[in-house]
Amino acid sequence: MNNPIKQIVPLGFPWETSDPFLFCVHHEDFYPEGNENMGPRVSLEGRTLGNDFNIKDGFRMYHGTKVPGFPAHPHRGFETVTIAKKGLIDHSDSLGAAGRFGNGDVQWMTAGKGVQHSEMFPLLNLKEANPMELFQIWLNLPKAKKMAEPHFAMLWQEDIPEFKHTDADNNETSVDVIAGQIEHVRAPDPAPDSWASDPKNEVAIWTIKMDAYAQWKLPKASAGINRTVYFYKGSVLQVAGKNIPSYHSVKLQADKEVLLENGAEVSCLLLLQGKAIDEPVVQHGPFVMNSAQEIQNTMNVFAATQFGGWPWPAHDHVHPREKGRFAKFADGTVEEK
Secondary structure, eight states: OOOOEEEEEEOOSSBOOOTTEEEEEEEEEEEOOBOTTSSBSSOOTTSOTTSBOSOBTTBOOBTOSSSSEEEEEEEBSEEEEEEEEESEEEEEETTSOEEEEETTOEEEEEOTTOEEEEEEOOOOOSSSOEEEEEEEEEEEOOGGGTTOOOEEEEEOGGGSOEEEEEOTTSOEEEEEEEESEETTEEOOOOOTTSGGGSGGGOOEEEEEEEOTTOEEEEOOOOTTOEEEEEEEESSEEEETTEEEESSEEEEEETTSOEEEEEOSSOEEEEEEEEOOOOSOOEEETTEEESSHHHHHHHHHHHHHHGGGOOOSSOTTOOOOTTOOSEEEOTTSOEEEO
16 A cells, blocks of 8 residues: 555657646657758658658658648647757747747747647757757646636746755756746746646646666655656666666656655656646547537637637748747747847
8 A cells, every 4th residue: 555656657659648737748859950941951752741750860850841840730728838858949829929949948838718839840050960859748727717818938948946956875866847846946937827827736847857876755745636757768767666667657646755766877757747627628639628519619710710810921930040049929028048
């Protein structure tokens, strides 16, 4: 009865998640040098352009045909949290908001009643490789917030707090606290209509890096909270004394303190945690509602309105090469980094 491990699952594509999370995907691509159009400077022959999800020559084009990424597509009824660990992402949306972010930045977007956005991966380096690594996490919205006004926020790498723990052997564990809190280290405020905005829901999104042989105890949360640790880089990790192979997830009882003991290589983990929303989930592609009728209504509304249309010159819009990291919000406010 004292075993805090509920389940160990190999990681597929996408990763398995628990309520309140709907989806989690980890993309890692080793893009070559870029060309003058910010696409890869290699032949794209032999790829199923527009739907290229098989790694070839170290990378995928996804739904992009010139620049890799995800041209304009709609969402309704949930939130996307995009953690750009390496590389850059160009965001454009139907509200006129835009941005370029990466190398540790996080974008938090509440789709709410409906938004279209594109997420392209511009390859700015002309003379060296353009590695890319990101997570995209879908966090559900409760019925009461499904039709919230869309909201777009940037959590810049410089502003994401880091929790550090040094064990008895001087090995370090560092945690980027994107949502939630560890001891005195509290994440930036989440989007206002998010399930994460109520502390009682105990939503946590943490990226964890452990030195070789580092040890750290995961702090307790409340009973009944869903908690999963994804072990996506490293050789061996012990969780509560059990060896976990790389590229596996571990579902844990959240109300137990759990010892993480790393092996001989640096390890990287993602933790997703939260109280279940516990409402019906009906999903049709990028739309997540509570009933089939609501999905049908959503499809009708999107067909009629395109969620505000597309104000950009192309569905795979990228920003000028010389732009740095920036965010332009729907009200015209601009942040530059």
